[in-house]
Amino acid sequence: MTEAAISITDLTKTYKGGKQALAGVSFDVPRGQIFGLLGPNGAGKSTLINILAGLVNKTSGKAVIWGFDIDTDHRNAKASIGIVPQEIVFDPFFTPFETLENQAGFYGVPKGQRRTTELLRAVHLEDKANAYARSLSGGMKRRLLVAKAMVHMPPVLVLDEPTAGVDVELRQQLWAYVRELNRQGVTVVLTTHYLEEAEELCDRIAIINHGRLIANEPTRTLVGRANEKAVEVTVDRDLTEAPVAACFEKIELKGERTVVITYSKDKVNAGEVLAALQDAGLGIVDVSTREADLEDVFLSLTRAGAGTSGTPGHG
Numbered sequence: 384m385t386e387a388a389i390s391i392t393d394l395t396k397t398y399k400g401g402k403q404a405l406a407g408v409s410f411d412v413p414r415g416q417i418f419g420l421l422g423p424n425g426a427g428k429s430t431l432i433n434i435l436a437g438l439v440n441k442t443s444g445k446a447v448i449w450g451f452d453i454d455t456d457h458r459n460a461k462a463s464i465g466i467v468p469q470e471i472v473f474d475p476f477f478t479p480f481e482t483l484e485n486q487a488g489f490y491g492v493p494k495g496q497r498r499t500t501e502l503l504r505a506v507h508l509e510d511k512a513n514a515y516a517r518s519l520s521g522g523m524k525r526r527l528l529v530a531k532a533m534v535h536m537p538p539v540l541v542l543d544e545p546t547a548g549v550d551v552e553l554r555q556q557l558w559a560y561v562r563e564l565n566r567q568g569v570t571v572v573l574t575t576h577y578l579e580e581a582e583e584l585c586d587r588i589a590i591i592n593h594g595r596l597i598a599n600e601p602t603r604t605l606v607g608r609a610n611e612k613a614v615e616v617t618v619d620r621d622l623t624e625a626p627v628a629a630c631f632e633k634i635e636l637k638g639e640r641t642v643v644i645t646y647s648k649d650k651v652n653a654g655e656v657l658a659a660l661q662d663a664g665l666g667i668v669d670v671s672t673r674e675a676d677l678e679d680v681f682l683s684l685t686r687a688g689a690g691t692s693g694t695p696g697h698g
């Protein structure tokens with residue numbers, strides 16, 4: 384099928400009090416992908432997801448989930464999506480087993496079709512099936528939220544910052560499960576501040592800044608857009624000031640004998656940058672370069688806009 388998993392057209396949201404969180408956003412999430420929705424704090428990501436979840440009313444525009452319009456086909460749209468919210472909200476007196484059973488009941492999943500035990504196993508919580516939710520660790524609660532979002536077997540799973548505050552091992556377990564769901568055909572949309580994670584996991588990435596879409600490309604294309612490269616060079620004598628050369632976009636003194644030079648890889652190569660240092664009379668002792676990553680693209684794109692509202696946390 385060529386139809387998008389999610390199709391958003393000219394979506395706007397202005398909160399009471401006048402804050403415009405979405406200023407006309409349009410994009411499609413292709414079926415079968417892991418799709419990353421990135422943006423600095425306050426960019427509008429949660430607003431967008433909450434509109435899809437039916438928790439926030441949009442001001443204008445259109446959103447279609449698995450072919451169902453959220454306005455005109457609300458029931459089918461809701462049945463087609465599972466949302467893992469940013470905040471952990473559970474009734475602390477229910478066990479994980481009961482939490483999933485209640486959610487399945489809420490979605491009208493008949494008893495014979497429920498997958499409670501299977502889901503608990505998938506998120507490594509089978510041994511906690513009968514513990515009170517309040518006794519689970521933060522990471523366990525997050526995993527329970529993923530299971531909860533999947534009780535009605537939606538074709539689309541949306542995760543809003545699912546790994547905030549989750550340690551590395553649990554994050555990897557969570558992603559392994561998300562990847563497994565994706566292999567089984569579930570389209571996944573995730574928002575994250577962990578750019579490395581997005582780069583590793585996502586087939587495609589859209590970036591929102593100040594309520595507007597500023598990028599929407601396959602991950603590899605987006606990373607390839609990072610044109611600036613940096614080279615760190617240790618020279619053979621103490622520097623009192625940074626040398627200058629036309630091919631340096633930027634040069635910073637990092638230590639008495641170490642400089643970090645940024646250059647545009649479409650204009651010069653590392654050899655020319657080093658030659659310029661030697662022309663300035665410096666001997667080169669050590670060199671290390673860094674490949675551009677998604678963070679470079681993200682920062683250059685979000686900084687290019689009119690002012691920034693902050694930078695993403697990292698790692």
Ligand SMILES: Nc1ncnc2c1ncn2[C@@H]1O[C@H](COP(=O)(O)OP(=O)(O)OP(=O)(O)O)[C@@H](O)[C@H]1O
Pocket residue numbers: 398399400402403404422423424425426427428429430431
């Ligand atoms: N209920 C609300 N009432 C008024 N303003 C709101 C409300 N919810 C969010 N906002 C504002 O809308 C803007 C977008 O917020 P949103 O939570 O969608 O951003 P976000 O990209 O998800 O950020 P974060 O990564 O920090 O979660 C922010 O300026 C925020 O303060």
